[in-house]
Structures are given as structure tokens and as C-alpha cells.
Amino acid sequence: MIVELDLVILTLVVVCAVGALWVRDLLSAAVLFGAYSFMLCLLWSIMGAVDVAFTEASVGAGVSTVFMVAAVFRTSRRTKD
Numbered sequence: 001m002i003v004e005l006d007l008v009i010l011t012l013v014v015v016c017a018v019g020a021l022w023v024r025d026l027l028s029a030a031v032l033f034g035a036y037s038f039m040l041c042l043l044w045s046i047m048g049a050v051d052v053a054f055t056e057a058s059v060g061a062g063v064s065t066v067f068m069v070a071a072v073f074r075t076s077r078r079t080k081d
Helices: 003-022 027-048 050-075
Strands: none
Touching: 003 027, 027 050
16 A cells, blocks of 8 residues: 555545535535545545445445435525525
8 A cells, every 4th residue: 555645535535524514505515525425435445445435436426426416406595695
């Protein structure tokens, strides 16, 4: 394993997680969650857990992100921030 690559991806995972918690826009939070899932997929594949990485990519970064973005587009705001 390349330790520097692991640390860079882990840092990006933490940045995406904190960003998804702190943004005020729901669409941005959904996109950051998708990026978080994709970075976790990369981390799992580097660690050798290819089956977990494939599941994370298909479910976490793929289907969940699409559902969240679709839900954001189906909602409407009552007030303008």
C-alpha cells in the first residue's frame, strides 16, 4: 500500500463528509455525499476489499445519489434563503 495515497484519499473523505454536513443547499449536500461514497469506494479498493468497493460504488455513489438528487428536485422551497 502507498501510505501517502491512503492519506490523501482519507483526507478527501473527511473533507467531503464535513462539507456535506455544513453546506446549506440540499443539492450540494447530495453531490458531496456522492463524492464521499466514491472516495470511500477508492479507499476500499486500495485496501483490497474489491467486493465492498463495488457495492459502495453501485449503491452508495450510484443509486443513493441519484435518489437524493431526484428527491431534491421534487421538493420545493417555501421561503427563499
